[in-house]
Amino acid sequence: MRKWIVIASGILLLSLSLAWWLNSRQPKPVELIPTLTNQPEYCVTCHVDLPEISSSHPIKTFGCVSCHGGERLALDANLAHSTMRGGANPSDLSVVEISCGGSNCHSGSEANDRNHIQRVMTSVQSTYAGAIANILFTFGAQKDLIAHYGINSVTDEQTKTGITSLFKFSPSNEANLFIQQFSGHCLTCHINAVPREGAAFARQTGCAACHSTGKHTLTTAIPYTQCNACHNRGNYDLRTMTFVERTDHPTDRLHNYYQPIAQFTRCEYTLDCVDCHTRSEAMGDGDIHSNQKDIQYVQCKTCHGTPTELPHTKPLTNSNDIAFRMAFLNPVVKIKIGDTILVTEKSEPLWNTRVLSDGTYEMIGKATRQDFIFRPVMGSKCTQNGQDQSSAYCHTCHSVNR
Amino acid sequence: MPDISRRDFLKLTRDGLLYLSGALAIGGLLRFLNFQTEAIPQTEFDLGPAENYLPGTETILSEIPAILIHSEKEFTAISLICTHLGCTVGQSSNGFACPCHGSQFDLEGKVLHGPANKNLQVLRIEQTADGHLHLFTN
Numbered sequence: 001m002r003k004w005i006v007i008a009s010g011i012l013l014l015s016l017s018l019a020w021w022l023n024s025r026q027p028k029p030v031e032l033i034p035t036l037t038n039q040p041e042y043c044v045t046c047h048v049d050l051p052e053i054s055s056s057h058p059i060k061t062f063g064c065v066s067c068h069g070g071e072r073l074a075l076d077a078n079l080a081h082s083t084m085r086g087g088a089n090p091s092d093l094s095v096v097e098i099s100c101g102g103s104n105c106h107s108g109s110e111a112n113d114r115n116h117i118q119r120v121m122t123s124v125q126s127t128y129a130g131a132i133a134n135i136l137f138t139f140g141a142q143k144d145l146i147a148h149y150g151i152n153s154v155t156d157e158q159t160k161t162g163i164t165s166l167f168k169f170s171p172s173n174e175a176n177l178f179i180q181q182f183s184g185h186c187l188t189c190h191i192n193a194v195p196r197e198g199a200a201f202a203r204q205t206g207c208a209a210c211h212s213t214g215k216h217t218l219t220t221a222i223p224y225t226q227c228n229a230c231h232n233r234g235n236y237d238l239r240t241m242t243f244v245e246r247t248d249h250p251t252d253r254l255h256n257y258y259q260p261i262a263q264f265t266r267c268e269y270t271l272d273c274v275d276c277h278t279r280s281e282a283m284g285d286g287d288i289h290s291n292q293k294d295i296q297y298v299q300c301k302t303c304h305g306t307p308t309e310l311p312h313t314k315p316l317t318n319s320n321d322i323a324f325r326m327a328f329l330n331p332v333v334k335i336k337i338g339d340t341i342l343v344t345e346k347s348e349p350l351w352n353t354r355v356l357s358d359g360t361y362e363m364i365g366k367a368t369r370q371d372f373i374f375r376p377v378m379g380s381k382c383t384q385n386g387q388d389q390s391s392a393y394c395h396t397c398h399s400v401n402r
Numbered sequence: 403m404p405d406i407s408r409r410d411f412l413k414l415t416r417d418g419l420l421y422l423s424g425a426l427a428i429g430g431l432l433r434f435l436n437f438q439t440e441a442i443p444q445t446e447f448d449l450g451p452a453e454n455y456l457p458g459t460e461t462i463l464s465e466i467p468a469i470l471i472h473s474e475k476e477f478t479a480i481s482l483i484c485t486h487l488g489c490t491v492g493q494s495s496n497g498f499a500c501p502c503h504g505s506q507f508d509l510e511g512k513v514l515h516g517p518a519n520k521n522l523q524v525l526r527i528e529q530t531a532d533g534h535l536h537l538f539t540n
Contacts (some may be wrong), residue, residue, distance in 0.1 A: 006416055009420050010419070012426070012427055013419065013426070033443060034488070035483055055502065056502045056503055060490070061487060061488045061489045104486060104487055112517070319515060320515070325504060328503075
Protein backbone atom coordinates (compact mmCIF):
# COMPACT_ATOMS: atom_id res chain seq x y z
CA MET A 1 0.00 0.00 0.00
CA ARG A 2 2.76 2.39 1.07
CA LYS A 3 4.59 1.65 -2.17
CA TRP A 4 1.58 2.86 -4.19
CA ILE A 5 1.30 6.03 -2.15
CA VAL A 6 4.92 6.80 -2.96
CA ILE A 7 4.34 6.16 -6.69
CA ALA A 8 1.17 8.31 -6.71
CA SER A 9 3.02 11.05 -4.88
CA GLY A 10 5.84 10.91 -7.43
CA ILE A 11 3.39 11.16 -10.31
CA LEU A 12 1.67 14.07 -8.62
CA LEU A 13 4.95 15.90 -8.16
CA LEU A 14 5.92 15.29 -11.75
CA SER A 15 2.53 16.50 -12.95
CA LEU A 16 2.77 19.64 -10.85
CA SER A 17 6.27 20.30 -12.14
CA LEU A 18 5.07 19.85 -15.72
CA ALA A 19 2.10 22.16 -15.13
CA TRP A 20 4.40 24.78 -13.63
CA TRP A 21 6.80 24.49 -16.55
CA LEU A 22 4.03 24.79 -19.12
CA ASN A 23 2.55 27.74 -17.25
CA SER A 24 5.92 29.48 -17.12
CA ARG A 25 6.14 29.22 -20.91
CA GLN A 26 2.82 31.04 -21.37
CA PRO A 27 3.03 34.77 -22.01
CA LYS A 28 1.94 36.97 -19.15
CA PRO A 29 -1.61 37.90 -20.14
CA VAL A 30 -2.30 41.51 -21.03
CA GLU A 31 -5.89 42.30 -20.25
CA LEU A 32 -8.15 44.66 -22.15
CA ILE A 33 -11.70 45.39 -21.03
CA PRO A 34 -13.49 47.17 -23.90
CA THR A 35 -16.21 49.57 -22.81
CA LEU A 36 -18.63 48.12 -25.36
CA THR A 37 -18.61 44.61 -23.91
CA ASN A 38 -17.09 45.11 -20.46
CA GLN A 39 -15.61 41.63 -20.79
CA PRO A 40 -11.87 41.03 -20.48
CA GLU A 41 -9.98 39.77 -23.48
CA TYR A 42 -6.34 38.81 -23.77
CA CYS A 43 -5.80 39.25 -27.52
CA VAL A 44 -3.40 42.17 -27.08
CA THR A 45 -1.03 39.89 -25.20
CA CYS A 46 0.28 38.89 -28.62
CA HIS A 47 -1.25 41.55 -30.90
CA VAL A 48 0.33 44.43 -29.07
CA ASP A 49 1.70 46.13 -32.19
CA LEU A 50 -1.46 46.22 -34.28
CA PRO A 51 -2.41 49.77 -35.21
CA GLU A 52 -5.87 51.15 -34.42
CA ILE A 53 -8.10 50.02 -37.25
CA SER A 54 -9.87 53.39 -37.52
CA SER A 55 -10.87 56.33 -35.40
CA SER A 56 -14.45 55.01 -35.41
CA HIS A 57 -13.41 51.63 -34.03
CA PRO A 58 -10.93 52.31 -31.22
CA ILE A 59 -9.69 49.15 -29.56
CA LYS A 60 -10.33 50.60 -26.10
CA THR A 61 -14.02 50.71 -26.99
CA PHE A 62 -14.52 47.72 -29.26
CA GLY A 63 -11.74 45.38 -28.26
CA CYS A 64 -11.00 42.63 -30.76
CA VAL A 65 -13.66 40.01 -30.16
CA SER A 66 -16.69 42.18 -31.04
CA CYS A 67 -15.57 42.21 -34.65
CA HIS A 68 -13.24 39.22 -35.01
CA GLY A 69 -14.78 36.65 -32.71
CA GLY A 70 -12.29 34.19 -31.19
CA GLU A 71 -11.69 32.90 -27.69
CA ARG A 72 -11.13 36.04 -25.69
CA LEU A 73 -9.43 34.41 -22.68
CA ALA A 74 -7.21 31.95 -24.52
CA LEU A 75 -3.46 32.44 -24.56
CA ASP A 76 -2.76 29.61 -26.94
CA ALA A 77 -2.81 31.02 -30.47
CA ASN A 78 -4.58 28.06 -32.02
CA LEU A 79 -7.28 28.02 -29.39
CA ALA A 80 -7.66 31.81 -29.41
CA HIS A 81 -8.11 31.85 -33.19
CA SER A 82 -10.23 28.73 -33.41
CA THR A 83 -13.57 30.54 -33.37
CA MET A 84 -12.61 33.66 -35.29
CA ARG A 85 -15.08 34.84 -37.92
CA GLY A 86 -13.93 35.18 -41.51
CA GLY A 87 -10.26 34.48 -40.78
CA ALA A 88 -8.34 37.68 -41.44
CA ASN A 89 -11.47 39.35 -42.75
CA PRO A 90 -14.45 39.50 -40.39
CA SER A 91 -16.19 41.72 -42.92
CA ASP A 92 -16.48 38.86 -45.39
CA LEU A 93 -20.12 38.86 -46.42
CA SER A 94 -20.61 35.34 -45.10
CA VAL A 95 -20.12 36.63 -41.55
CA VAL A 96 -20.55 40.39 -41.89
CA GLU A 97 -23.91 40.51 -40.18
CA ILE A 98 -22.41 39.11 -36.97
CA SER A 99 -19.16 41.05 -37.21
CA CYS A 100 -20.31 44.46 -38.40
CA GLY A 101 -24.10 44.33 -38.08
CA GLY A 102 -26.45 45.40 -35.33
CA SER A 103 -28.84 48.31 -35.28
CA ASN A 104 -26.27 50.63 -33.70
CA CYS A 105 -23.63 49.70 -36.23
CA HIS A 106 -23.93 48.84 -39.92
CA SER A 107 -27.22 47.03 -40.00
CA GLY A 108 -29.47 49.82 -38.86
CA SER A 109 -32.49 51.36 -40.47
CA GLU A 110 -32.79 52.88 -43.92
CA ALA A 111 -34.30 55.98 -42.29
CA ASN A 112 -31.08 56.54 -40.36
CA ASP A 113 -29.05 55.63 -43.40
CA ARG A 114 -27.29 52.91 -41.44
CA ASN A 115 -28.41 49.95 -43.52
CA HIS A 116 -25.00 49.45 -45.07
CA ILE A 117 -25.03 45.68 -44.95
CA GLN A 118 -28.48 45.32 -46.47
CA ARG A 119 -27.52 47.66 -49.29
CA VAL A 120 -24.27 45.90 -49.99
CA MET A 121 -25.93 42.49 -50.06
CA THR A 122 -28.25 43.55 -52.88
CA SER A 123 -25.66 45.61 -54.77
CA VAL A 124 -24.23 44.47 -58.09
CA GLN A 125 -20.80 44.33 -56.47
CA SER A 126 -22.16 41.54 -54.33
CA THR A 127 -24.73 39.84 -56.57
CA TYR A 128 -22.75 40.03 -59.82
CA ALA A 129 -26.23 39.88 -61.31
CA GLY A 130 -25.43 41.97 -64.37
CA ALA A 131 -22.61 39.78 -65.60
CA ILE A 132 -24.60 36.62 -64.97
CA ALA A 133 -27.70 37.98 -66.73
CA ASN A 134 -25.65 39.13 -69.72
CA ILE A 135 -23.94 35.78 -70.13
CA LEU A 136 -27.16 33.82 -69.74
CA PHE A 137 -28.86 36.08 -72.28
CA THR A 138 -25.98 36.01 -74.75
CA PHE A 139 -25.89 32.24 -74.82
CA GLY A 140 -29.64 31.79 -74.93
CA ALA A 141 -30.19 30.57 -71.41
CA GLN A 142 -32.63 33.38 -70.68
CA LYS A 143 -34.79 35.57 -72.89
CA ASP A 144 -34.13 39.00 -71.45
CA LEU A 145 -31.39 41.02 -69.81
CA ILE A 146 -33.20 41.29 -66.53
CA ALA A 147 -31.33 39.76 -63.62
CA HIS A 148 -32.84 36.56 -62.29
CA TYR A 149 -29.72 35.10 -60.65
CA GLY A 150 -27.06 36.30 -58.28
CA ILE A 151 -24.05 34.81 -56.57
CA ASN A 152 -26.35 34.20 -53.63
CA SER A 153 -30.11 34.42 -53.42
CA VAL A 154 -31.32 37.80 -52.20
CA THR A 155 -34.71 39.40 -51.75
CA ASP A 156 -35.89 42.99 -51.79
CA GLU A 157 -39.56 43.23 -50.98
CA GLN A 158 -39.59 47.01 -51.19
CA THR A 159 -38.05 47.09 -54.61
CA LYS A 160 -38.11 50.17 -56.77
CA THR A 161 -36.63 48.35 -59.74
CA GLY A 162 -39.28 45.67 -60.06
CA ILE A 163 -36.82 42.91 -59.15
CA THR A 164 -37.93 41.41 -55.87
CA SER A 165 -35.48 38.54 -55.66
CA LEU A 166 -32.57 36.73 -57.26
CA PHE A 167 -32.11 33.00 -57.26
CA LYS A 168 -28.71 31.59 -56.44
CA PHE A 169 -26.82 30.97 -59.65
CA SER A 170 -25.90 27.31 -59.92
CA PRO A 171 -23.28 26.72 -62.63
CA SER A 172 -23.79 22.98 -62.41
CA ASN A 173 -27.27 23.42 -63.89
CA GLU A 174 -25.90 25.00 -67.06
CA ALA A 175 -25.25 22.82 -70.09
CA ASN A 176 -23.74 25.50 -72.33
CA LEU A 177 -19.95 25.23 -72.51
CA PHE A 178 -19.39 29.00 -72.52
CA ILE A 179 -21.59 29.50 -69.49
CA GLN A 180 -19.68 26.74 -67.73
CA GLN A 181 -16.39 28.40 -68.62
CA PHE A 182 -17.73 31.73 -67.42
CA SER A 183 -18.73 30.05 -64.17
CA GLY A 184 -15.34 28.49 -63.78
CA HIS A 185 -13.26 31.55 -64.56
CA CYS A 186 -15.26 34.66 -63.85
CA LEU A 187 -17.11 34.27 -60.58
CA THR A 188 -14.34 35.44 -58.30
CA CYS A 189 -14.68 39.12 -59.24
CA HIS A 190 -17.19 40.29 -56.69
CA ILE A 191 -17.10 41.08 -53.03
CA ASN A 192 -19.20 38.05 -52.16
CA ALA A 193 -16.74 35.55 -53.63
CA VAL A 194 -14.70 32.99 -51.83
CA PRO A 195 -11.41 34.87 -51.66
CA ARG A 196 -8.60 33.71 -53.87
CA GLU A 197 -5.94 31.75 -52.01
CA GLY A 198 -3.14 33.66 -50.33
CA ALA A 199 -2.82 36.35 -47.71
CA ALA A 200 -2.80 39.07 -50.39
CA PHE A 201 -6.39 38.25 -51.30
CA ALA A 202 -7.76 37.63 -47.81
CA ARG A 203 -9.22 41.11 -47.53
CA GLN A 204 -10.58 41.45 -51.04
CA THR A 205 -14.11 40.50 -50.11
CA GLY A 206 -16.79 42.10 -47.98
CA CYS A 207 -16.41 45.61 -46.59
CA ALA A 208 -12.63 45.21 -46.52
CA ALA A 209 -12.48 44.89 -50.30
CA CYS A 210 -12.96 48.65 -50.51
CA HIS A 211 -12.37 49.99 -47.02
CA SER A 212 -9.25 48.13 -45.91
CA THR A 213 -6.35 49.84 -47.62
CA GLY A 214 -3.58 48.32 -45.55
CA LYS A 215 -2.88 46.01 -42.68
CA HIS A 216 -5.61 46.43 -40.05
CA THR A 217 -7.04 49.60 -41.55
CA LEU A 218 -10.56 50.71 -42.29
CA THR A 219 -11.13 54.00 -44.06
CA THR A 220 -13.51 55.95 -46.25
CA ALA A 221 -10.53 57.76 -47.79
CA ILE A 222 -10.25 55.13 -50.50
CA PRO A 223 -7.52 55.69 -53.08
CA TYR A 224 -7.98 54.62 -56.68
CA THR A 225 -5.40 51.88 -56.15
CA GLN A 226 -7.85 50.13 -53.85
CA CYS A 227 -10.53 50.17 -56.56
CA ASN A 228 -7.94 49.04 -59.07
CA ALA A 229 -7.31 45.90 -57.06
CA CYS A 230 -10.39 44.68 -58.96
CA HIS A 231 -11.21 47.28 -61.60
CA ASN A 232 -8.92 48.08 -64.52
CA ARG A 233 -7.02 44.91 -63.80
CA GLY A 234 -7.53 43.51 -67.26
CA ASN A 235 -10.16 42.37 -69.73
CA TYR A 236 -12.44 39.47 -70.37
CA ASP A 237 -11.59 37.33 -73.35
CA LEU A 238 -15.04 36.32 -74.56
CA ARG A 239 -13.71 33.62 -76.86
CA THR A 240 -12.19 31.63 -74.03
CA MET A 241 -14.33 33.12 -71.25
CA THR A 242 -11.26 33.94 -69.24
CA PHE A 243 -9.98 37.04 -67.56
CA VAL A 244 -6.74 38.35 -69.02
CA GLU A 245 -4.67 40.42 -66.62
CA ARG A 246 -3.14 43.58 -68.06
CA THR A 247 0.50 43.08 -68.82
CA ASP A 248 1.78 46.61 -68.30
CA HIS A 249 2.92 47.47 -64.80
CA PRO A 250 3.11 51.26 -64.74
CA THR A 251 4.01 52.95 -61.51
CA ASP A 252 2.74 56.45 -62.25
CA ARG A 253 -0.82 57.54 -61.73
CA LEU A 254 -1.43 58.64 -65.32
CA HIS A 255 -0.70 55.21 -66.76
CA ASN A 256 -1.63 53.05 -63.82
CA TYR A 257 -5.17 54.38 -63.33
CA TYR A 258 -6.76 53.03 -66.51
CA GLN A 259 -5.96 50.26 -68.91
CA PRO A 260 -3.94 51.26 -71.99
CA ILE A 261 -7.02 51.20 -74.22
CA ALA A 262 -9.04 53.55 -72.03
CA GLN A 263 -9.89 57.15 -72.78
CA PHE A 264 -10.25 59.53 -69.90
CA THR A 265 -10.12 63.18 -69.00
CA ARG A 266 -7.67 64.83 -66.67
CA CYS A 267 -10.02 64.86 -63.70
CA GLU A 268 -10.69 61.15 -64.20
CA TYR A 269 -7.13 60.30 -63.28
CA THR A 270 -6.13 63.15 -60.98
CA LEU A 271 -9.14 62.52 -58.75
CA ASP A 272 -9.78 59.24 -56.98
CA CYS A 273 -12.81 57.17 -57.93
CA VAL A 274 -14.56 58.00 -54.65
CA ASP A 275 -14.26 61.73 -55.25
CA CYS A 276 -17.02 61.49 -57.86
CA HIS A 277 -18.68 58.12 -57.47
CA THR A 278 -21.07 57.98 -54.57
CA ARG A 279 -21.59 55.40 -51.90
CA SER A 280 -24.92 54.27 -53.37
CA GLU A 281 -23.17 53.63 -56.66
CA ALA A 282 -20.48 51.61 -54.94
CA MET A 283 -22.39 50.02 -52.07
CA GLY A 284 -25.83 49.83 -53.62
CA ASP A 285 -29.01 51.74 -52.94
CA GLY A 286 -30.90 48.85 -51.37
CA ASP A 287 -32.58 47.74 -54.58
CA ILE A 288 -31.62 44.85 -56.80
CA HIS A 289 -30.35 46.05 -60.16
CA SER A 290 -29.87 44.16 -63.39
CA ASN A 291 -26.53 45.65 -64.23
CA GLN A 292 -23.87 48.12 -63.25
CA LYS A 293 -25.16 50.80 -65.61
CA ASP A 294 -28.46 50.97 -63.72
CA ILE A 295 -26.76 51.97 -60.52
CA GLN A 296 -23.74 53.93 -61.72
CA TYR A 297 -25.10 57.30 -62.70
CA VAL A 298 -22.57 60.02 -61.92
CA GLN A 299 -21.33 61.66 -65.08
CA CYS A 300 -19.24 64.68 -66.02
CA LYS A 301 -22.34 66.87 -65.85
CA THR A 302 -22.95 65.94 -62.21
CA CYS A 303 -20.17 68.32 -61.25
CA HIS A 304 -19.84 70.46 -64.36
CA GLY A 305 -23.43 70.82 -65.54
CA THR A 306 -24.18 71.28 -69.23
CA PRO A 307 -23.99 74.29 -71.57
CA THR A 308 -27.53 75.16 -70.52
CA GLU A 309 -27.69 74.00 -66.89
CA LEU A 310 -25.58 74.44 -63.82
CA PRO A 311 -24.93 71.36 -61.67
CA HIS A 312 -27.28 70.65 -58.79
CA THR A 313 -26.36 72.31 -55.54
CA LYS A 314 -27.74 72.35 -52.03
CA PRO A 315 -27.24 74.71 -49.12
CA LEU A 316 -26.46 72.96 -45.85
CA THR A 317 -29.10 74.03 -43.34
CA ASN A 318 -29.48 71.03 -41.04
CA SER A 319 -26.76 69.62 -38.82
CA ASN A 320 -28.35 66.17 -39.27
CA ASP A 321 -27.59 66.27 -42.98
CA ILE A 322 -25.70 63.13 -43.96
CA ALA A 323 -23.04 65.33 -45.56
CA PHE A 324 -21.83 66.23 -42.07
CA ARG A 325 -21.58 62.59 -41.03
CA MET A 326 -19.57 61.75 -44.10
CA ALA A 327 -17.28 64.73 -43.63
CA PHE A 328 -16.84 63.68 -39.99
CA LEU A 329 -15.72 60.19 -41.00
CA ASN A 330 -13.16 61.51 -43.46
CA PRO A 331 -12.30 64.99 -42.28
CA VAL A 332 -10.59 66.29 -45.38
CA VAL A 333 -12.86 69.31 -45.47
CA LYS A 334 -14.60 71.31 -42.77
CA ILE A 335 -18.12 71.99 -44.02
CA LYS A 336 -20.52 74.06 -41.99
CA ILE A 337 -24.11 75.23 -41.92
CA GLY A 338 -24.51 77.87 -44.62
CA ASP A 339 -22.11 76.22 -47.09
CA THR A 340 -23.49 75.21 -50.47
CA ILE A 341 -22.30 71.90 -51.84
CA LEU A 342 -22.86 70.04 -55.09
CA VAL A 343 -25.32 67.17 -55.08
CA THR A 344 -25.93 64.45 -57.62
CA GLU A 345 -29.03 64.00 -59.75
CA LYS A 346 -30.30 61.69 -57.00
CA SER A 347 -29.57 64.30 -54.33
CA GLU A 348 -26.61 62.44 -52.89
CA PRO A 349 -24.27 64.98 -51.34
CA LEU A 350 -20.86 65.51 -52.87
CA TRP A 351 -19.79 66.63 -49.44
CA ASN A 352 -16.18 67.20 -50.43
CA THR A 353 -17.23 70.03 -52.77
CA ARG A 354 -18.23 73.60 -52.15
CA VAL A 355 -19.69 76.35 -54.32
CA LEU A 356 -17.38 79.34 -54.16
CA SER A 357 -18.53 82.94 -54.22
CA ASP A 358 -17.14 83.55 -57.73
CA GLY A 359 -19.33 80.80 -59.20
CA THR A 360 -16.56 78.23 -59.43
CA TYR A 361 -16.48 75.02 -57.42
CA GLU A 362 -13.95 73.52 -55.07
CA MET A 363 -13.37 69.83 -54.50
CA ILE A 364 -11.02 68.33 -51.92
CA GLY A 365 -9.66 64.90 -52.77
CA LYS A 366 -11.00 62.38 -50.26
CA ALA A 367 -7.83 60.31 -50.39
CA THR A 368 -5.24 62.87 -51.49
CA ARG A 369 -6.61 66.00 -49.75
CA GLN A 370 -5.66 67.87 -52.91
CA ASP A 371 -7.60 71.05 -53.59
CA PHE A 372 -9.21 71.28 -57.04
CA ILE A 373 -10.99 74.34 -58.41
CA PHE A 374 -13.22 73.81 -61.45
CA ARG A 375 -15.77 75.70 -63.52
CA PRO A 376 -19.23 74.89 -64.83
CA VAL A 377 -19.64 74.17 -68.53
CA MET A 378 -22.31 76.87 -68.76
CA GLY A 379 -20.72 80.07 -69.94
CA SER A 380 -17.78 78.25 -71.52
CA LYS A 381 -17.12 77.69 -75.23
CA CYS A 382 -18.46 74.15 -75.05
CA THR A 383 -21.10 73.53 -77.72
CA GLN A 384 -22.01 70.04 -76.65
CA ASN A 385 -25.63 68.99 -76.77
CA GLY A 386 -26.90 68.96 -73.21
CA GLN A 387 -28.43 65.52 -73.75
CA ASP A 388 -25.19 63.90 -74.87
CA GLN A 389 -23.57 63.33 -71.53
CA SER A 390 -21.99 59.92 -71.69
CA SER A 391 -18.28 60.09 -71.12
CA ALA A 392 -17.55 59.37 -74.77
CA TYR A 393 -18.90 62.79 -75.75
CA CYS A 394 -16.73 64.66 -73.27
CA HIS A 395 -13.71 62.54 -74.20
CA THR A 396 -14.02 63.72 -77.78
CA CYS A 397 -12.52 67.05 -76.78
CA HIS A 398 -11.11 66.55 -73.31
CA SER A 399 -9.39 63.18 -73.28
CA VAL A 400 -5.83 63.00 -72.06
CA ASN A 401 -3.17 61.94 -74.51
CA ARG A 402 -0.75 59.51 -72.90
CA MET B 403 26.35 15.56 13.30
CA PRO B 404 24.41 12.43 14.34
CA ASP B 405 24.88 9.32 12.26
CA ILE B 406 21.91 8.48 10.10
CA SER B 407 21.48 5.15 8.50
CA ARG B 408 20.84 4.75 4.80
CA ARG B 409 17.41 3.27 5.57
CA ASP B 410 16.46 6.25 7.79
CA PHE B 411 17.70 8.69 5.16
CA LEU B 412 15.57 7.11 2.45
CA LYS B 413 12.58 7.01 4.80
CA LEU B 414 13.04 10.67 5.65
CA THR B 415 13.32 11.60 1.97
CA ARG B 416 10.27 9.58 1.09
CA ASP B 417 8.18 11.14 3.86
CA GLY B 418 9.42 14.62 2.92
CA LEU B 419 8.39 14.11 -0.68
CA LEU B 420 5.04 12.76 0.45
CA TYR B 421 4.36 15.80 2.62
CA LEU B 422 5.62 18.14 -0.14
CA SER B 423 3.40 16.58 -2.79
CA GLY B 424 0.44 16.71 -0.41
CA ALA B 425 1.05 20.38 0.34
CA LEU B 426 1.49 21.22 -3.34
CA ALA B 427 -1.67 19.31 -4.22
CA ILE B 428 -3.67 21.21 -1.62
CA GLY B 429 -2.09 24.48 -2.78
CA GLY B 430 -2.91 23.70 -6.41
CA LEU B 431 -6.47 22.78 -5.49
CA LEU B 432 -6.96 26.02 -3.56
CA ARG B 433 -5.49 28.03 -6.44
CA PHE B 434 -7.77 26.23 -8.86
CA LEU B 435 -10.84 26.92 -6.72
CA ASN B 436 -9.94 30.59 -6.22
CA PHE B 437 -8.82 31.28 -9.79
CA GLN B 438 -10.57 34.24 -11.35
CA THR B 439 -10.45 34.27 -15.12
CA GLU B 440 -12.12 37.64 -15.28
CA ALA B 441 -11.35 40.54 -13.03
CA ILE B 442 -14.45 42.25 -11.70
CA PRO B 443 -14.58 45.76 -13.14
CA GLN B 444 -14.23 48.45 -10.54
CA THR B 445 -17.44 50.36 -9.87
CA GLU B 446 -16.46 52.54 -6.91
CA PHE B 447 -13.70 55.11 -7.05
CA ASP B 448 -12.20 57.12 -4.20
CA LEU B 449 -11.57 60.57 -5.62
CA GLY B 450 -9.71 61.84 -2.58
CA PRO B 451 -10.58 64.81 -0.36
CA ALA B 452 -13.49 66.94 -1.59
CA GLU B 453 -11.50 70.09 -0.90
CA ASN B 454 -9.20 69.17 -3.78
CA TYR B 455 -12.00 70.10 -6.15
CA LEU B 456 -12.65 73.82 -5.87
CA PRO B 457 -16.11 75.30 -6.51
CA GLY B 458 -16.58 76.29 -10.13
CA THR B 459 -14.15 73.70 -11.43
CA GLU B 460 -14.59 70.76 -13.77
CA THR B 461 -12.21 67.84 -13.48
CA ILE B 462 -11.78 65.14 -16.07
CA LEU B 463 -11.33 61.75 -14.41
CA SER B 464 -9.81 59.95 -17.34
CA GLU B 465 -9.35 56.59 -15.65
CA ILE B 466 -13.14 56.19 -15.11
CA PRO B 467 -13.83 58.09 -17.53
CA ALA B 468 -16.06 60.84 -16.14
CA ILE B 469 -16.18 64.53 -15.47
CA LEU B 470 -16.60 65.85 -11.93
CA ILE B 471 -18.32 69.21 -11.78
CA HIS B 472 -18.26 71.24 -8.61
CA SER B 473 -20.91 73.92 -8.96
CA GLU B 474 -21.63 76.44 -6.22
CA LYS B 475 -24.30 74.08 -4.89
CA GLU B 476 -23.03 70.55 -5.23
CA PHE B 477 -20.84 67.95 -6.83
CA THR B 478 -22.14 66.20 -9.92
CA ALA B 479 -20.45 63.67 -12.13
CA ILE B 480 -21.23 62.69 -15.71
CA SER B 481 -19.91 59.58 -17.39
CA LEU B 482 -17.85 60.32 -20.47
CA ILE B 483 -18.73 56.98 -22.05
CA CYS B 484 -20.80 57.59 -25.17
CA THR B 485 -24.18 55.87 -24.95
CA HIS B 486 -23.99 54.86 -28.61
CA LEU B 487 -21.14 52.36 -28.59
CA GLY B 488 -18.97 53.27 -25.64
CA CYS B 489 -16.27 55.56 -26.98
CA THR B 490 -14.93 58.21 -24.62
CA VAL B 491 -16.47 61.58 -25.40
CA GLY B 492 -14.44 64.76 -25.16
CA GLN B 493 -15.38 68.30 -24.22
CA SER B 494 -16.60 70.51 -27.05
CA SER B 495 -17.75 74.09 -27.42
CA ASN B 496 -21.33 73.23 -26.49
CA GLY B 497 -20.83 70.23 -24.20
CA PHE B 498 -19.41 66.89 -25.19
CA ALA B 499 -18.68 65.25 -28.53
CA CYS B 500 -17.87 61.67 -29.42
CA PRO B 501 -14.76 61.32 -31.57
CA CYS B 502 -15.86 57.97 -32.99
CA HIS B 503 -19.24 58.58 -34.58
CA GLY B 504 -20.01 62.24 -33.93
CA SER B 505 -22.68 62.13 -31.23
CA GLN B 506 -23.02 65.41 -29.38
CA PHE B 507 -24.27 66.12 -25.87
CA ASP B 508 -24.93 69.35 -23.98
CA LEU B 509 -23.21 70.35 -20.76
CA GLU B 510 -25.66 68.23 -18.74
CA GLY B 511 -25.07 65.21 -20.93
CA LYS B 512 -28.34 65.41 -22.87
CA VAL B 513 -28.25 64.25 -26.49
CA LEU B 514 -28.02 67.07 -29.01
CA HIS B 515 -27.12 64.99 -32.03
CA GLY B 516 -27.05 61.25 -32.78
CA PRO B 517 -26.28 58.51 -33.47
CA ALA B 518 -26.49 58.22 -29.65
CA ASN B 519 -30.09 58.30 -28.51
CA LYS B 520 -29.56 58.21 -24.75
CA ASN B 521 -28.17 60.92 -22.50
CA LEU B 522 -24.78 60.50 -20.89
CA GLN B 523 -25.10 58.72 -17.54
CA VAL B 524 -25.15 60.92 -14.46
CA LEU B 525 -23.05 59.15 -11.82
CA ARG B 526 -23.69 58.93 -8.10
CA ILE B 527 -21.32 60.87 -5.85
CA GLU B 528 -21.08 60.43 -2.10
CA GLN B 529 -18.96 62.19 0.46
CA THR B 530 -17.65 59.95 3.25
CA ALA B 531 -17.15 60.89 6.89
CA ASP B 532 -13.46 61.52 6.31
CA GLY B 533 -14.29 64.07 3.60
CA HIS B 534 -13.43 61.89 0.62
CA LEU B 535 -15.57 61.83 -2.49
CA HIS B 536 -16.62 58.42 -3.75
CA LEU B 537 -17.95 58.00 -7.26
CA PHE B 538 -20.08 55.02 -8.30
CA THR B 539 -20.40 53.89 -11.90
CA ASN B 540 -23.01 51.17 -11.38
